[in-house]
Amino acid sequence: MSFNIGLSGIRAASSDLNITGNNIANASTVGFKAARAEFGDVYAASILGTGSNAQGSGVVLNNVAQIFTQGNINYTENSLDLAINGNGFFVTSKNGALSYTRAGYFGTDREGFIVNNQGERLQGYGVNAVTGRINEGVPTDLRVDTKAANPNPTSAVSSTLNLNSTSVRPAGAQAAYDAAYATAYQTAYDDAYATAIAGAADPLNPTPAEIEAATAAAEAAGVQVASAEAVLAATQASRAQFDPSDSSTYNSSTSVTVYDSLGNSHVMSKYFVKTDANTWDMHILIDGRNLDGVLATDPAFTSTPRELVFNNDGVLVGGQINEIAGWTPLDANGQPAGAQVQAFTLNLTGSSQYASTFGVTSVVQDGFTTGELAGLEIDDRGMLVARYTNGQTRTQGQLVLATFANQQGLVPLGDTAWAQSSASGEPVVGAPGSGTLGLVQSGALEQSNVDLSEMLINLIVAQRNYQANAKTIQTEDAVTQTIINLR
Numbered sequence: 001m002s003f004n005i006g007l008s009g010i011r012a013a014s015s016d017l018n019i020t021g022n023n024i025a026n027a028s029t030v031g032f033k034a035a036r037a038e039f040g041d042v043y044a045a046s047i048l049g050t051g052s053n054a055q056g057s058g059v060v061l062n063n064v065a066q067i068f069t070q071g072n073i074n075y076t077e078n079s080l081d082l083a084i085n086g087n088g089f090f091v092t093s094k095n096g097a098l099s100y101t102r103a104g105y106f107g108t109d110r111e112g113f114i115v116n117n118q119g120e121r122l123q124g125y126g127v128n129a130v131t132g133r134i135n136e137g138v139p140t141d142l143r144v145d146t147k148a149a150n151p152n153p154t155s156a157v158s159s160t161l162n163l164n165s166t167s168v169r170p171a172g173a174q175a176a177y178d179a180a181y182a183t184a185y186q187t188a189y190d191d192a193y194a195t196a197i198a199g200a201a202d203p204l205n206p207t208p209a210e211i212e213a214a215t216a217a218a219e220a221a222g223v224q225v226a227s228a229e230a231v232l233a234a235t236q237a238s239r240a241q242f243d244p245s246d247s248s249t250y251n252s253s254t255s256v257t258v259y260d261s262l263g264n265s266h267v268m269s270k271y272f273v274k275t276d277a278n279t280w281d282m283h284i285l286i287d288g289r290n291l292d293g294v295l296a297t298d299p300a301f302t303s304t305p306r307e308l309v310f311n312n313d314g315v316l317v318g319g320q321i322n323e324i325a326g327w328t329p330l331d332a333n334g335q336p337a338g339a340q341v342q343a344f345t346l347n348l349t350g351s352s353q354y355a356s357t358f359g360v361t362s363v364v365q366d367g368f369t370t371g372e373l374a375g376l377e378i379d380d381r382g383m384l385v386a387r388y389t390n391g392q393t394r395t396q397g398q399l400v401l402a403t404f405a406n407q408q409g410l411v412p413l414g415d416t417a418w419a420q421s422s423a424s425g426e427p428v429v430g431a432p433g434s435g436t437l438g439l440v441q442s443g444a445l446e447q448s449n450v451d452l453s454e455m456l457i458n459l460i461v462a463q464r465n466y467q468a469n470a471k472t473i474q475t476e477d478a479v480t481q482t483i484i485n486l487r
Contacts (some may be wrong), residue, residue: 003476006058006469006470006476007473009058010470013465015037016037016462017463020458023467027455030447031448033381035064035091037063041059042056046173048397057108063189065408066180066408070086073444073445074444074447079378081104081166081443082104082444083440083441084151084440088432088437089402091122092118093120093121099419100402102416103417110146124382125137125397127137132394134383143396143397144396145394148370148372149370149388149390151367151369152366153260153344153367154342154344155344156345157256159347159362160351160360161354162354162360162361163251163351163353164251164353164357164358172249172274177355242271244285245296250283251272253272256366258286260329260342261329261339262337264329265372266287268286268327269285270346271285271375272358280310280353293328295334306322310352314352314353314354315352316352320348321346323346324346327343327344368391378399380432380441382399384397384398385397399428399432401438404428405428408422408423409424
């Protein structure tokens, strides 16, 4: 009987050595969870049970338990290296078979699917193509859309700025009469006058008519005499002439880039001309052209300004929002660029007129050009975000984690992966950070939770146990030999 007891002890010590050695071998394996041997003693029993003086019959390996404690997290330079800080497992799928792992080595395959080293696809929630919202429900294979991001035409521009209240009318802006904007103007008179002489004229003895030179006195009094038909009607007069190439015709200017429906960029410039104490004209040009597409250098160029009105506290009260409609994007040659006729708003709400230098506090516009995929990011909630060269980002999915009622019931598959079993129960799947699930760290890997110092001590203990049980067999053999040698 002692042979069997010693043999069971050797088997147990050997199992302990194997498990400890496996832990040591995987001390550097990402996501590996240490195991430990759990033993139980053995008693010979009959149908009636065992008595109080029953002797043990050895030892048996009852269980190899997984130790699912948190491993250290080391940071990497790969955004698709993932670590779980807390409870849960990554869910992967291959040919429909699900497995669960803590090893966060992930990358993309040629089809854009996020896969691990075994080619298993990471599971997560997809995105609604129309709304861009996460489709929570049944997890699916996460896939990175590598197509270029579509351009978005500008539909709104918002600017907050300050116009200097101490500014004066530009020196180069010569004001003329405008019925809507009364100011000083000059009156000119025509010098062509017709007169009639009463009576009949004698063709043989003509009498010359003389007219007093009253025009000299009129000129001295400030009246200018123009040549015949050279005087414009007052209704033909115009407001101060604006020339974007002449800085003396405006006070301040600023620009912002806007985009058409094809993603082409255009420079929208705003020029501000002070016309009265609390009133300014704002001229808008796009690519050096007025909104009708006429170049500023063209003799036919004109600009219809938008009026900005401030109250006595310097707050903008008129012209906060300007509609810009019917703008046709043009190319460098002044030809239609093929983009849609565009309309957008220019919002100046929050702008001011204070005794301070001209300055732009903020400029925001909602358009952008096309962009190529530049990188991927995953936040702590598992949101998969694509980053593009045009500065835009787009959510492409959300990975999920799974947890189990009994983690010890999971079946090891190798490659630091497990499968569910009847003992583990069904997986509880959800987004990171929900319920009892942990958070995800991108650009990081969870290291093995093996404690080498502890394992080396266990190794020594297992070795001593093996030797001691071998001694039991040796002693039993010696006793047996003694019995055999009896005569």
